[in-house]
Amino acid sequence: MTDSDTRLQEAVGKALAAAERLPAPEFDTVWAAAGARAGIARKRGLLLIGSAAVAAVAAIAFVFHTPAGGEWRYVDRYQLLETTGWSAPSDSLLPDREFDIYQSVPVLIESTETYGGTLL
Amino acid sequence: MRDSDVLDNNPHISRSALEAIHGQVFGWALSRTDYDRSAAEDLVQQAYIELLTGKARFDRRSSLKTFVFSVVQNLARSRYRRIASRLRLLQTAGHGAAEGLEQPVEPQQNTAVWRAVQALPQRQRDIVELVFCRDMTVESASRVMGVSTGTGRVHYDRAKKALRLTLADHGESFDD
Numbered sequence: 001m002t003d004s005d006t007r008l009q010e011a012v013g014k015a016l017a018a019a020e021r022l023p024a025p026e027f028d029t030v031w032a033a034a035g036a037r038a039g040i041a042r043k044r045g046l047l048l049i050g051s052a053a054v055a056a057v058a059a060i061a062f063v064f065h066t067p068a069g070g071e072w073r074y075v076d077r078y079q080l081l082e083t084t085g086w087s088a089p090s091d092s093l094l095p096d097r098e099f100d101i102y103q104s105v106p107v108l109i110e111s112t113e114t115y116g117g118t119l120l
Numbered sequence: 121m122r123d124s125d126v127l128d129n130n131p132h133i134s135r136s137a138l139e140a141i142h143g144q145v146f147g148w149a150l151s152r153t154d155y156d157r158s159a160a161e162d163l164v165q166q167a168y169i170e171l172l173t174g175k176a177r178f179d180r181r182s183s184l185k186t187f188v189f190s191v192v193q194n195l196a197r198s199r200y201r202r203i204a205s206r207l208r209l210l211q212t213a214g215h216g217a218a219e220g221l222e223q224p225v226e227p228q229q230n231t232a233v234w235r236a237v238q239a240l241p242q243r244q245r246d247i248v249e250l251v252f253c254r255d256m257t258v259e260s261a262s263r264v265m266g267v268s269t270g271t272g273r274v275h276y277d278r279a280k281k282a283l284r285l286t287l288a289d290h291g292e293s294f295d296d
Contacts, residue, residue, distance in 0.1 A: 008283060008294045009252040015234040016151075016253045024146035025161055027139045034168035041173065 129174025141185050152196035167191045189264040236286040244279035
């Protein structure tokens, strides 16, 4: 570097130093903020990967899932029309305790017991 | 280098080594953001995040300072690309002047030398700053700028000539 280069360098250096007259922010502060932001980015990345993994597992489980009773099957229309013994799937929701309307109700209605001279 | 000091995702970088060059990195970030201190602090933070996460990996092919300066330079470039595209979008949408966008902040500085440096083309200004003010060789400065050493040398020589000419017009001679 020549003398004139050195003098030019000094002049430019002084001009720049004046432009940067305020000190840099504390390293520890900037470093801590960067660490926090990196942590958030890492958590966000992990959350994204976790969500994708859960979605993939759910999709695989849905595809390969078979009902507890055995294979999936569709309702056979002809089989349905040829029988009177069909029960709707919703019957499984009825309570266990049932009564037969033809067997039980007449007994209740046709009681021979009286109460105050009147048939019950 | 203490073991506990080394970054997990960047085994060749230590926290203390970064701390030693922090002031210079911030100065470089300042000039990349037109002397907007908050933008410069954000830029330095972003550079440290790149180092912490290992997105920018130091492999000792240059000095740590050259490497970190390059990271800052690349981040600043992408930042300005984003700002420029937002500006274009706003102008297309008929907003005219882009409100809310950061405007360059000129330092409280009006010397002839400063104005001459600011008048240089971007690449010449960068190499002058890196070599004259950030104690870098032309080779390292070229690496930071992402150009070959030969190109860097051409920018450096042209910058010096332009500065001498401009300053001679203002009565300041830097000739031998």
